Structure formats: C-alpha cells, structure tokens
Amino acid sequence: xxxxxxxxxxxxxxxxxxxxxxxxxxxxxxxxxxxxxxxxxxxxxxxxxxxxxxxxxxxxxxxxxxxxxxxxxxxxxxxxxxxxxxxxxxxxxxxxxxxxxxxxxxxxxxxxxxxxxxxxxxxxxxxxxxxxxxxxxxxxxxxxxxxxxxxxxxxxxxxxxxxxxxxxxxxxxxxxxxxxxxxxxxxxxxxxxxxxxxxxxxxxxxxxxxxxxxxxxxxxxxxxxxxxxxxxxxxxxxxxxxxxxxxxxxxxxxxxxxxxxxxxxxxxxxxxxxxxxxxxxxxxxxxxxxxxxxxxxxxxxxxxxxxxxxxxxxxxxxxxxxxxxxxxxxxxxxxxxxxxxxxxxxxxxxxxxxxxxxxxxxxxxxxxxxxxxxxxxx
Numbered sequence: 001x002x003x004x005x006x007x008x009x010x011x012x013x014x015x016x017x018x019x020x021x022x023x024x025x026x027x028x029x030x031x032x033x034x035x036x037x038x039x040x041x042x043x044x045x046x047x048x049x050x051x052x053x054x055x056x057x058x059x060x061x062x063x064x065x066x067x068x069x070x071x072x073x074x075x076x077x078x079x080x081x082x083x084x085x086x087x088x089x090x091x092x093x094x095x096x097x098x099x100x101x102x103x104x105x106x107x108x109x110x111x112x113x114x115x116x117x118x119x120x121x122x123x124x125x126x127x128x129x130x131x132x133x134x135x136x137x138x139x140x141x142x143x144x145x146x147x148x149x150x151x152x153x154x155x156x157x158x159x160x161x162x163x164x165x166x167x168x169x170x171x172x173x174x175x176x177x178x179x180x181x182x183x184x185x186x187x188x189x190x191x192x193x194x195x196x197x198x199x200x201x202x203x204x205x206x207x208x209x210x211x212x213x214x215x216x217x218x219x220x221x222x223x224x225x226x227x228x229x230x231x232x233x234x235x236x237x238x239x240x241x242x243x244x245x246x247x248x249x250x251x252x253x254x255x256x257x258x259x260x261x262x263x264x265x266x267x268x269x270x271x272x273x274x275x276x277x278x279x280x281x282x283x284x285x286x287x288x289x290x291x292x293x294x295x296x297x298x299x300x301x302x303x304x305x306x307x308x309x310x311x312x313x314x315x316x317x318x319x320x321x322x323x324x325x326x327x328x329x330x331x332x333x334x335x336x337x338x339x340x341x342x343x344x345x346x347x348x349x350x351x352x353x354x355x356x357x358x359x360x361x362x363x364x365x366x367x368x369x370x371x372x373x374x375x376x377x378x
Contacts, residue, residue: 049079056087065094082108082120086128093135099195100175102135106165136166136193140216143191146203147227151185153204156192160184164193173199203228279351286344293337299330 042050056071069091076084089104107113108120109128120128146152154161160183161171170191174181192201194216202211203226210228303326307316316324 045078049075049081049084052078053084053087060087060091065091069095080114081118082114083124086120086124086131090131093131097175097195098135098138099172099193102132102139102164102166102193103162103172103175105132105135110165132166138218139193139195140218141170141191141193141221142214142216143189143221143223144201145223145225146186146188146190147225150205150207150228151187152228153183154186154190155202155204156194157199161190161192166193275351275355279348279355282344282348282351284344286341286346286348289337289340289342289344291337293334293341296330296333296337300327300334303327303330 052071052075056068056075059065059068059071069088072084072088072091076088085104086108089101089108091101092098092104093101105128109125109132111119119125144154156173159174159177160181162174162181162184164170164172168191170193171184172193194214196217197215199214199216200211201214202209205228207228210226212226214224303323307320307323307327310317310320
C-alpha cells in the first residue's frame with residue numbers, strides 16, 4: 001500500500017543541516033566534570049571515550065558517517081552519555097536509517113536513562129527535539145487494526161517492535177539486536193513508524209501466523225484493518241422479485257382524437273429534395289445566359305451604329321467585313337444568351353415549385369408523358 005510522498009530534503013538542504021549540526025554543541029565532547037572522579041582526575045575509560053568522541057566528530061565533519069558511527073558507538077560503550085547517543089542517532093539519519101535515528105534520539109531525550117551530569121544540556125535538548133520532529137516527518141506511520149479477540153505477537157522484517165520513545169505510543173522495529181527485548185504482546189491495535197520502502201509484517205497468534213507486505217513512503221498516517229483467520233461469509237442470494245404482469249395494450253384513440261394529435265404533433269423532418277439543387281443550377285445557367293446576352297447586346301448596338309454610318313442600302317464596304325462579322329456573331333450570342341436566361345429561369349422556377357410541393361405531405365406530383373399534375377388538397 002502506498003502513502004503520499006511529502007517534501008524530502010534535497011542535497012543543498014542536507015549540506016545546510018550538516019553544517020548546522022557540526023557547529024551545534026551536540027558534536028562537542030561530553031562535559032569533563034561528569035567524567036572526573038572524586039579526586040578530580042578523569043577515569044581511563046572516560047579519557048579514552050573523549051578521545052574516540054573527538055575522532056568521531058572529525059570523521060563526521062569530513063562526511064565519513066560510517067566511520068563516525070563506529071567511533072561514537074565505541075565511545076558510548078566506554079562512557080555512556082546522552083550527547084554521544086544523540087550523535088549516534090544523527091549518524092544513522094545521514095546513512096538513511098531514520099527509524100534507528102529516531103530510536104537513539106528518543107533515548108537521548110529520556111531524562112531517566114542517564115545519571116545526573118550525563119543528560120543533554122538545555123541547548124542540545126532543544127536541538128534534539130527539533131531533530132526528532134524532522135525524523136518523524138521522514139517516516140511513515142502505519143496503524144494496524146487487528147480484528148482478533150486473541151492476543152498476538154508482531155514481527156517487522158523479522159524483528160520485534162519496541163517503543164519509539166516519542167510519547168505517542170508508537171513502535172519501531174528493534175534497531176539493535178545486541179540489546180535484549182522481550183516480545184511484546186498486542187491485543188488489537190498497534191502503530192508502527194517505518195522507514196520508506198518494503199516491509200514484511202508477520203502476526204503470530206495461537207492459531208498460526210499471518211503475513212503481508214507493506215510498501216511505505218514518508219509523511220502520511222494510514223490505518224490498515226487486518227482480520228486474522230476469518231473467512232468471508234458467503235454472499236446471501238437476493239430475494240427473487242416477481243416482475244409485474246404486462247399492462248394491457250391501450251385501445252386505439254378515436255379517429256377525431258388521432259386526427260387532432262396529428263395536427264398538434266410537429267411535422268417530421270424530410271430529407272433534402274433533389275429539386276432544390278436542380279433549381280439552383282437552372283438559375284445559375286439562366287443568369288449566365290442573361291449576362292452573355294447583355295454583353296453581346298451591347299456589342300450589337302455599338303457595332304450596329306458604326307455600320308449604319310458607313311453602309312448604304314445594306315451594302316457595306318469591303319474594309320468593314322470584320323465589323324460585319326463581329327455584328328453577326330454578337331447578334332447570335334445575344335439570342336442564345338437571352339433564350340438561355342429565359343429557359344434557365346423557367347426551369348429554376350419549376351424546380352422550386354416541385355421542391356415546395358414535395359415538402360407538403362398532402363400533395364403529390366404525377367409526371368406523365370405529356371403532362372405534369374399536382375394531386376392533393378391545399
């Protein structure tokens with residue numbers, strides 16, 4: 001299952017956090033007064049712990065987090081101190097182990113975990129609490145709600161969960177196998193703080209083990225219900241529903257009522273008639289013919305006036321033969337154009353009439369060999 005990814009620190013932010021951490025008193029050695037005996041001299045263990053602490057801090061300053069972690073652990077084994085434990089948690093965070101970092105930081109903040117003089121100073125405690133909150137934002141929070149009346153044990157990635165130390169009752173997988181922990185018995189609900197990634201969760205109950213895989217990403221809290229060993233109940237068949245008997249067919253309406261309903265109902269849409277494009281084509285041809293007749297008529301008039309001036313008694317000089325030919329051709333084109341215009345206009349009007357009569361449901365057109373009749377009522 002997936003959680004929503006929150007904002008993750010980028011490289012620049014990590015470098016800034018590192019510089020702040022290295023300048024913070026957390027990387028200073030524990031107080032010398034706490035490491036001295038009654039005579040004022042430091043014990044050999046405390047002196048060696050301080051030396052290893054300084055080496056660890058130098059390694060941390062150069063970004064050698066694995067070496068720094070090893071040295072901090074050896075210093076803590078010689079001389080347990082909350083500051084050293086806090087630094088151990090910080091190294092784990094830089095190595096991408098936020099769950100372990102949370103565990104050790106929370107242990108460092110526990111006032112009852114260390115004797116007087118080995119706890120965090122006020123400044124370091126405030127920095128540790130801010131760091132703890134940052135770690136919580138990097139982790140995913142998964143609450144398992146187990147539907148079982150029997151107590152059960154829990155394993156996360158093969159390790160038992162231990163308290164996270166954050167005060168909210170949450171648990172994390174055991175981070176340190178060298179520390180003995182008793183298996184905790186849960187009843188019905190447990191909240192886990194987990195690193196981003198895939199985790200194998202196993203519940204061990206009296207009747208067997210139950211496992212599942214969780215895909216966790218940082219930032220969001222989610223609750224997962226989990227039922228142990230319960231088989232789903234078979235689905236109950238839905239009661240049969242008898243269909244009502246079909247309603248009797250309504251009697252046909254009286255003739256007068258049917259006629260009135262037809263007059264009220266909107267007229268059905270008719271498909272486009274073939275007469276309309278024919279009418280448009282006829283008008284176009286007729287218009288072109290009239291245009292040709294008009295232009296040719298103008299030529300006839302102008303040429304005729306010219307010939308009237310030079311021709312006597314219908315005889316024209318030889319040099320006007322071209323004008324005479326132009327006159328004749330223009331006269332013929334004028335006749336053709338005028339007749340084309342008349343015929344085209346007549347055909348267009350006829351096709352329009354046929355188109356309009358075709359839209360009338362009460363009319364029909366009967367075309368015979370020698371007649372065209374319109375039949376119907378208006």
